[in-house]
Amino acid sequence: MATGTEPPATEDHPRGGGVHTRTRAAIRAPHLRTDRWWLAPAATAAGLLAFVVYSTWRAFANADYYAAPYVSPFYSPCLAENCAPMRSGPNWELLGSWWGVSPAIIILIFPLGFRLTCYYYRKAYYRGFWASPPACAVAEPHKKYTGETRFPLVLQNIHRYFFCAALLVAVVLTYDTVLAFRDEHYAWGHMGLGTLVFLANIALIWAYTLSCHSCRHIVGGKLKHFSRHPVRYRAWQLVGRLNARHMQLAWASLVSVALADFYVYLVASGVFDDPRLF
Numbered sequence: 001m002a003t004g005t006e007p008p009a010t011e012d013h014p015r016g017g018g019v020h021t022r023t024r025a026a027i028r029a030p031h032l033r034t035d036r037w038w039l040a041p042a043a044t045a046a047g048l049l050a051f052v053v054y055s056t057w058r059a060f061a062n063a064d065y066y067a068a069p070y071v072s073p074f075y076s077p078c079l080a081e082n083c084a085p086m087r088s089g090p091n092w093e094l095l096g097s098w099w100g101v102s103p104a105i106i107i108l109i110f111p112l113g114f115r116l117t118c119y120y121y122r123k124a125y126y127r128g129f130w131a132s133p134p135a136c137a138v139a140e141p142h143k144k145y146t147g148e149t150r151f152p153l154v155l156q157n158i159h160r161y162f163f164c165a166a167l168l169v170a171v172v173l174t175y176d177t178v179l180a181f182r183d184e185h186y187a188w189g190h191m192g193l194g195t196l197v198f199l200a201n202i203a204l205i206w207a208y209t210l211s212c213h214s215c216r217h218i219v220g221g222k223l224k225h226f227s228r229h230p231v232r233y234r235a236w237q238l239v240g241r242l243n244a245r246h247m248q249l250a251w252a253s254l255v256s257v258a259l260a261d262f263y264v265y266l267v268a269s270g271v272f273d274d275p276r277l278f
């Protein structure tokens with residue numbers, strides 16, 4: 001909005017474009033913050049980068065992802081014929097033998113797509129990697145801002161569909177957790193340290209999935225009268241409580257899924273035996 005009080009563009013907005021336009025406050029300094037505002041985006045970028053490096057290594061390794069009764073969440077469900085044999089496990093050979101590379105790549109598209117398009121992660125990596133903006137009240141370096149209205153960022157809108165896929169993946173990981181109550185000889189009624197790792201992981205996966213903004217909208221959106229829909233109102237309240245912790249759950253579940261995979265890797269590669277609790 002032009003107010004007629006802005007200084008000439010060439011004097012106070014030397015770079016032009018971005019936040020240096022006639023419609024924004026004329027501040028020469030890049031920002032006026034005196035705290036360590038860069039710490040949060042730097043830590044976020046480091047954390048996400050570490051996960052990307054680790055998950056890429058594990059997804060392409062195509063090895064050490066099954067140690068009875070545990071299957072890595074990166075490889076579940078395993079949908080190609082080249083999957084490791086798992087008794088009663090989630091190795092359903094839907095794709096046949098033509099698939100020649102790691103079967104993790106087939107399934108990781110869905111949880112990764114879910115996280116990549118998540119509202120919280122979008123904010124995290126826009127700030128951490130693209131400095132768009134780097135932090136609150138810190139000008140972004142880009143001259144143009146089109147938000148998520150153009151390709152490819154307009155594709156972020158498919159998040160709601162990834163949410164549905166993530167629900168199915170969570171169901172399969174729940175099945176894997178139930179199977180973790182067997183021992184290495186497939187006898188039921190046992191628990192190992194890995195069972196506890198899987199229980200913690202699936203609890204966090206469900207909490208993160210159900211705290212999704214799309215879930216909140218599906219559960220309680222488009223209602224004119226909550227009083228006429230008490231069950232949906234109650235569910236909306238519960239999801240809303242989880243939703244308030246969405247960022248924490250995003251990180252906790254990211255770490256837990258990597259730890260669950262790493263645990264299976266250690267057992268499957270013979271670094272140590274799964275301690276049996278009973």
Ligand code: FES
Nearest residue numbers: 118119120212213
């Ligand atoms: S908004 Fe984060 S998972 Fe849906």
